[in-house]
Amino acid sequence: MNIKFALHKVSGQPSQSDAELFTALKAGQHSALEILYDRYATLVYRLALRILINSQEAEDLTQEIFLNLWRSDAYKPGRGSLSSYLITLTRSRAIDRLRSRTSNQKFLERWSLNMSSELPPLTPFESASLEQRSEYVRNALTELPDRQRRVLEMSYFDGLSQSEIATQLNTPLGTVKSWCRQGLLNLRKNLGSLME
Amino acid sequence: MTEHLHSQELQELIAGYVLGDLSSTEAENFRQLLAVYPEIADEVNRLQEVLAAIPYGLADSEPSPNLKLAILESALHPTYGPTVTKKYSSHLRIWGGIAALFTIALGIDNYTVRHKLATYQATILKQRDVIAMLQQPNTQLVSLKGMDGFSNASGNLLMTAGQTEAVLLLQNLPSLPQGKSYQLWSVLNEQKVALEKFNSNQQEKVFIKIPLSAAKNLNQLMITIEFSSSPSNPNAQMVMSSNL
Numbered sequence: 293m294n295i296k297f298a299l300h301k302v303s304g305q306p307s308q309s310d311a312e313l314f315t316a317l318k319a320g321q322h323s324a325l326e327i328l329y330d331r332y333a334t335l336v337y338r339l340a341l342r343i344l345i346n347s348q349e350a351e352d353l354t355q356e357i358f359l360n361l362w363r364s365d366a367y368k369p370g371r372g373s374l375s376s377y378l379i380t381l382t383r384s385r386a387i388d389r390l391r392s393r394t395s396n397q398k399f400l401e402r403w404s405l406n407m408s409s410e411l412p413p414l415t416p417f418e419s420a421s422l423e424q425r426s427e428y429v430r431n432a433l434t435e436l437p438d439r440q441r442r443v444l445e446m447s448y449f450d451g452l453s454q455s456e457i458a459t460q461l462n463t464p465l466g467t468v469k470s471w472c473r474q475g476l477l478n479l480r481k482n483l484g485s486l487m488e
Numbered sequence: 489m490t491e492h493l494h495s496q497e498l499q500e501l502i503a504g505y506v507l508g509d510l511s512s513t514e515a516e517n518f519r520q521l522l523a524v525y526p527e528i529a530d531e532v533n534r535l536q537e538v539l540a541a542i543p544y545g546l547a548d549s550e551p552s553p554n555l556k557l558a559i560l561e562s563a564l565h566p567t568y569g570p571t572v573t574k575k576y577s578s579h580l581r582i583w584g585g586i587a588a589l590f591t592i593a594l595g596i597d598n599y600t601v602r603h604k605l606a607t608y609q610a611t612i613l614k615q616r617d618v619i620a621m622l623q624q625p626n627t628q629l630v631s632l633k634g635m636d637g638f639s640n641a642s643g644n645l646l647m648t649a650g651q652t653e654a655v656l657l658l659q660n661l662p663s664l665p666q667g668k669s670y671q672l673w674s675v676l677n678e679q680k681v682a683l684e685k686f687n688s689n690q691q692e693k694v695f696i697k698i699p700l701s702a703a704k705n706l707n708q709l710m711i712t713i714e715f716s717s718s719p720s721n722p723n724a725q726m727v728m729s730s731n732l
Contacts, residue, residue, distance in 0.1 A: 308652065312652050315652075316652070316653075319648075322560065322563060322564060325559075325560065325563055326556075326560060329556055329559060329560070330556075333551060333555070333556065334549075334550055334551070335543060335544065337549065337550070337551040337555075338543060338546040338547075338548075338549050339543040339546065341549055342543070342546050347551075350551070351551050351552065351555050354551055354555060354559075355555065355558060355559050355562070358559045358563075359559060359562055359563060362563045363563075372533055372536065372537065373537060373540075375540065376536060376537050376540035379540040379543055380536075380540055382543075383543075415537075417537075417541065422544075425541070425544045426544045426545065426546075426548075428541075428544070429541050429542065429544035429545040430544075430545045432545075433542070433545045444542065445542075447507065447509075448539070448542050453509075454509045469504065469509055470500075472503075472507055472509065473500045473503035473504055473507065473509075474500075474503075476503045476506065476507060476535060476538060476539060477499055477500070477503050477535075479538055479541075479542070480534070480535060480538040483538060483541065487534065487537055487538055487541070488534070
């Protein structure tokens, strides 16, 4: 084995869970940051790009998110998956940038409602590659009724309140709320046991 | 409660909480229910994971290759604040652009340049990891010495309590030809357990990580030479051993 192979082996161990990598990260191991970047940077960037519609701003935000992970102790593995945390933080910061005001605390409070001292086992979804996860979610989203998918996306990616969505769609607020909630519950149903 | 938990009304209330669209009356109901039935928090967690999965459905797009280097560099220099980081990012892009122009102009294989840069970067990261391990008060070193025709070889296995990996650092160990590799063994109660196959680089150095779960019963270490395609043989030629 030459050194190139050795380094590849070190940085590419698929058996290391996110929680193990995060522990290594907090112990000061820079290579853990590199592996987590390889795992999640594309996802973080795609989300930032979808919300901000600007590749430069999306890259800046991606950088901010990973340096935040490196420097801050905000993430607690017992509270939920790392991918969920990164996505929630990215969305929150991106929408803040979009609105030019700070309101991310609300999102993070919701994210961290449940705090357990034990780590939950990995779900099949968490064990899958980025490509597999993308395929699962695209299929699950495609199976949603159009109106449910549309209001979910308007709420999630555009940061619109349900009142704003109701106005844009010229639909009663109660109906929009129901579509949005049903959309989320149906998405869970469509993803089935992958997320359990 | 299990039956109650799956009622449509409660599920929609939980979905509304996760989506952040509860009215003040619904929010008050939710708080009361959560106080009485703390298991609702598990349902909240599951739905939050589903909500957080939505971005996986986005169209494929990738950040620029420079971004990774910029982030890793910024992490290595903690004095950089966010503003400086942003400037650094811009500078990196500018210098990257200049370097790319020179690369094209000179006809140099840009891939090779980037690959070397990434390799140096990765090497620095691994060295930082080792320094971080050595700074831990509970890091244990197991020394290894060469024998017979490998008497110049030496090195250490570094282990830190609570960490999932050990680091094997060796030097003056000749690189083996294709088809052969070194095999690290753990010896416990005269039983040899195969840990990791590896080879040294052209500078006769080894720098690899080993899953600690495989080496947790570590008592004594030895290294043999193996044929890569054959099963590990504990009686093969021994080239290094520890003195634990």
